[in-house]
Amino acid sequence: MKAALTHIASVVKLGSGALLPALVLSTILGGCATTATAPAIRLPAIDVPAAGETTPVGTANVDAADDPAIWRNAANPAASLILGTDKKAGLYVYGLDGKVRDFAAAGALNNVDLREVRRGGVTTILVGASDRTDRAEPRIALFALDGASGKLTPLGAETFLPAGHAPAEAYGFCMGSALASGELARAYVVLKDGSVAESRLIEREGRIAADYVRLVKFATQSEGCVVDDAGKVLFVAEEDVGIWKVPLAGDRLVPEAFAKVGAADGLVADVEGLAVAREDGGRAWLVASSQGDSAYALFDLGTGKPAGRFRIDGGALGGTSDTDGIEVALGDFGPAYPEGLMMAQDGDNAPHAQNFKLLSWRAIRSALALD
Template sequence: MRARTLNACFVLALSLGGCANALSSGGSGAVSLWPAVDIPAQVETAPVGTARADAADDPAIWRNAADPAASLILGTDKKAGLYVYGLDGQVRDFVAAGALNNVDLREIRRADGSTMVLVAASDRTDRANPRVAMFALDGARAKLTALGTQPFLPSGHAPAEAYGFCMGGPLGADELARAYVVLKDGEVAESRLIDRAGTIVAEYVRSMKLATQSEGCVVDDQARHLFVAEEDVGIWRFDLNEAQPQTQSFARVGEESSLVADVEGLAAARANGRTILVASSQGENAYVVFDAGSGARLGRFRIAGGSIDGTSDTDGIELALGDFGPQWPEGLFVAQDGNNAPEAQNFKLLSWQAIRTALELE
C-alpha cells in the first residue's frame, strides 16, 4: 500500500461534479469516474495486534456449508502472522507466522481421499528468498495448524520478494490446486500444489511478467483466467489455458474504468451465470465492480456511513457468494481498512445483498 493524498479539486469534483478532468493517475491521463454509492459496513473485525503500522493486509473467506453463520474470515497481519475471525468480527485464532502478506484458501482432496481446507499465504519473512506458508484450517474449531513453508521459484532464480498471492483450481492430473505468487517486481510465478507422501509441496510450472510493481490477484476458475493488478497501470488478464499465457489488458487506470492508482486487491465470484470481479481503487478509497467476462463496468461503491467507520487505503479484499446466515443471505464482502484510527488496522464486512441492491445488479 502506498498512501496518496487527494487534491482539493478532486474532492470538489466528487461533491459538485467540477474539475472532471483534473485528476490524473500513474501518467495515464484523466480518470472518468462513475459516482460511488456509499454502503455502510455491518461488522468490523477486532484490530490486528500490530499497532501504529501498516499491518493488516488481505482477507480470505471460508464458508461453513453445514452452518453458514459459523463461517470464518482469515486475515493477515503482515508484520506478525495470520488471524481467524468469526462473522461477528471476534478473533477465534492467531498463528504467529512472520510476515505473511496475501492469503487465500481452497477446499482440497488429498491423495488418500480425505478433504481439508488448505490456507496458504505469501511469506515475506525473508525478502530475498520468497516462500509460501501453508496451514490446515479446522473449520469446526476455527483453528489453524501450520504445515510449514515451501519455496516456489526454480533453482538459480534471482533474489525476489513475495508479495501478492492467490490460488486456483487444478489444471492437470494429480494436482490439489494451482498457486500464484506475485513478486514485487511484477513477475507472477505459477506452481502446482501436489501431495507428495503426505506433504503438500509447490512444484514450479512457469512465470508471467508485468512491467512494474504488482500485488493483487484472483483466479476465475470457470474461464481459467488469472487477473493481476499492476498498481499504477491497471488490471491484466492471463488465459491459463495457454501454454505460455500472454498479457491481455482488462481495465486500465484512467481509461473509462473508474480505477484510480494504486489498484490493489482483487476478488471474484460467480453470480447468475457470470463472474463478478471487484477491484480496490485505493487512490480514491473506492471499489469498482466489473463483469469479468466482458470487461463491462457494473458499478462503483465506497464503504461509508452507518455506525461503523468506513474504509480507506484498502489493500486486500475478498468476495464469497451464497448463504452466510441471516445477516448475509446472498454473500459476504470483506475489505481491509488502512486507517482505523485510533485503533490498529482491521477488516470491514458487508452484505453482498446490500452491495448488489445499491448498484442495481441483477
C-alpha cells in the first residue's frame, strides 16, 4: 500500500483581491487503494433496495447524470422536490414519484446544492450548481426554485475567482449557511485541479453575486463536498486519497484528515459524492460514495469512526453502480420515506439513460442497525 504525500495550501484574500499564501500543510494520508495489491475492505456491504427512481436524464449513451439535491416541503412532506444534474445539458426537478416537473437547459452543470434563504423578507429556495460550460472560467449557476410549481427561475451564472486567475474548471459544488451578516449563504466550488474556492453569496445591485473569500488546495483531483451547517464544517473528497474535514471558523481553512482510502475506513477509490445525515438534536453521519466498489460508507460524526457500509441492490428497481453524486435529507417525506430520503446517481441504468435512485433512510438505518 502506497502512502500519498499531500501538500495543501490555504489562501486568504487581502483587501483588493490579492492572494497571500497563509498555510502550507504536509500530511501523509496512507492508502491509495487503486493498485492490484490493495487490501480487501473488511466491513461488509449490506444490500438495501431502492424505493423509487427518477425518469432517466435526456442525454443517452454517455455518462450524464451526476449529482442530486433535495428540498423538503415542511408543510406537505409528500410534495417535496428533488433535483438532479444532466452534466451535458442542464438541471432537472422531479417530484418524489420520480417524474419530471421542470428542466433548465443551462449547459454543463455538474454538481448541485440548495439552501432556503431570506430575500426581501421572503423565503427563497436558492439553488446553485457548478457550471462547466466554459472550461477555463468557472461559474456558479444560480436558480430560484418554486416549491409549489416545481419550476426553476434562472438567476444568472456568476464568476467568483479574483481577476487574473489562471484558467480553471468548475467541478464539484456544495453550499452552506451564511457565516456572517449580510450573506445569503456560502458557496464552495471544487476546481478540477483540487482547489476549493469559498464565496459569499450576497445581494448586489438587484442580483445575487458571488464574492470570493478564500481557497484551500488539495494535491490531486477532488470533487465531492458537503457542508455540515450544524458543525460548521466542510467535508471534501480527494478521489484517490480520502475525505478531509475542514473547519469553517476563523480566517484560514485548515484541513484535517478524516477518512482514507483503504481497508480500515471502507472506501475504495474513487471517493465521490458526500452527504450529511443529521438528526434533530441527535446523532449525525457522513455518507460517502465508494465508487470503486459501487458501495456507500457511513461514518459517525460524533466519533469519526466507520459506522457501516451498504449497496443499493435488490428489489424491483435494480441497484446502482459507479455512483457519482449522493444526497441525504432527514425528516418526514411522506409514507414512502417517513424518516428521510437518500438519492444516489446510477452510473449504469441500462437499457435506459442514467438516472437517480431513491432510498428510505429508515431502511438504511435498519439494515445497518444504527439505532
